Amino acid sequence: MRRHVITIWLLAILLFDGCVEPFNAPVVEQQPGIVVDALLTDQPGPQSVRLFYSSGLNADLDNPELIAGATISITDENGRIEEFDEVSRGVYQSDESFAGTIGQSYKLTVLTERGEHFESDFIQMKPAGEITSLYYEYESAVLNQGHPELPQDAVNVYLNGKGAADDVSLLRWRWHATYQVHTFPQYRIKHSPDGTILPDPYPCSGYIVDNENKLKSIFPCECCECWPTEFSEHASVSNNQTTSNVFNRILVGKIPVDQWRFLYKYHLEVEQLSVQDDVYAFWKLVQAQQQGGANIFQPNVVKVKGNLKRISGDVAVFGIFSVSAVTSAIVEIDRDDIPIPPYVPDVIIQDCRNYKENSTNVKPPFW
Structure with missing residues (x-):
């Protein structure tokens, strides 16, 4: 029972890279396990690893107990070792020059201050194929279906893509987007x-x-114009039953239309990541849970434990080490592309950096 509880908690906290809302559940006494959240890509570094303790189901999932003082490294198939530095409590990063290479295999090693030792197997980085097109469609009154009095329009973002040639590709898609807000x-x-x-x-x-x-x-405002960035909140993975390795009309995001997102323009980048069998199984389960609206306590949730193994110590380890090549595509949605008049924004009287999460007052280079 304890392991099942920890695994359900892991599923929730890894789902949105830590951006999830807490929910209430019965308190279950347990010894915490250790959760490893690691991703190695072929993109420019630094690469990152997060290390934290699992907790009871009633915990605040936005604020896990992070684990400091660990020794973390990635070893490639030729024996070269990349050591990670702790840049903030529980967050470890490689040198900026470190990136994976397609076709190479990598192993993650974690040693905690208390002597726990965890490792992955060597995992090969496979190519991510390509996104052949990225497009969007407007849909009226599609969101907030549980509240008929508050229907909300959305912009649905779709992609067409394909996997690598001569390879049954297992793929995951995620996105991040930036828009502009103005405060007073x-x-x-x-x-x-x-x-x-x-x-x-x-x-x-x-x-x-x-x-x-x-x-x-006395000087120009430094916190009137900001650019928030938001991230995908739903898992999206390929259907590995296809034999053509071609993926058409994949829905990667439903973007709510509100007073700010499309007032100026909405800059959205979609990434296509190659994943391994066990990582694919994890995200496939998350996707099924979200699409089906199923109870998180159903039996199949507890089957996903991750791909790390305990070498020494008596604490359970959970988590995912993903070795992923990445390809991406960008689409910009202008206010003229929205078939309704733009909302008139409220007058916001605060520092724009605090109005939305992940906001900066530094104008992005693509803006």
Whole structure:
């Protein structure tokens, strides 16, 4: 029972790269296992590994207990070893020059401060094929189906792709997207002891309050324009029953239409990753759970443990070491591509970097 509970928790926390919402469940007493979240790609580094403890089902999945002080390395088939440095608690990275090579095999090794030793088998990096086209379609009142009074339009993003020649490709797709928001941090106010409303601009707004309690601009605003980045929240993997290695009209994302996403433009990049049998099985199960809306406690959930094995120590290990080649494609959706008038955004009175997650006030080079 304890192992099953840990595995269900692992499924939830790896699903969105840590971006999941906590849910309530009965408290189960257990000794925590160790979760390894590792991905090696053929893209420029640094490559990253996360290490943390599993927990009870009632835990806050956004804030796992991260494990510091571990020694982590990746060894290639020729015996070359890449050591990882701990860049923040529980997060380990390679040198920026380190990347995998298609056709080569790699093994992950984890040694904790307490003496636990975990390893993967050698895993070969297979080619990722290519995304041949990326396109989108508008769909009205398709989201929030559980709330008929709040229907929401969406932009559905599809791809056509193919795997590598002469290889039965197991593929996973994920995406990330960037858009622009505009806020008005100079309009923040405060109440004086006598109840008078006074201007209280954020310092980053570039405004100060003069002797007459009026706003005065002294430098350009540094937190009025931001570019949030969001990431896919649903697993998407290939159907390995195909014999042609061609994948058509794969739905990779349903993007809600709201006041900001398509007000200017929406820059979306889709990645196609090669995966191994065990990694494919993990994400295939996640996809089935999401598409079917099934109860997370059904028996097949607990079958996925990961592809790491315990060499020493008495703590269970869970997690995925994926060795993936990556190919990608980009699509930009302009406001003119949305067949309804754009929403009029609310006036947001705050630092734009705090309005949405993963926001920066540095204009992206592709904007």
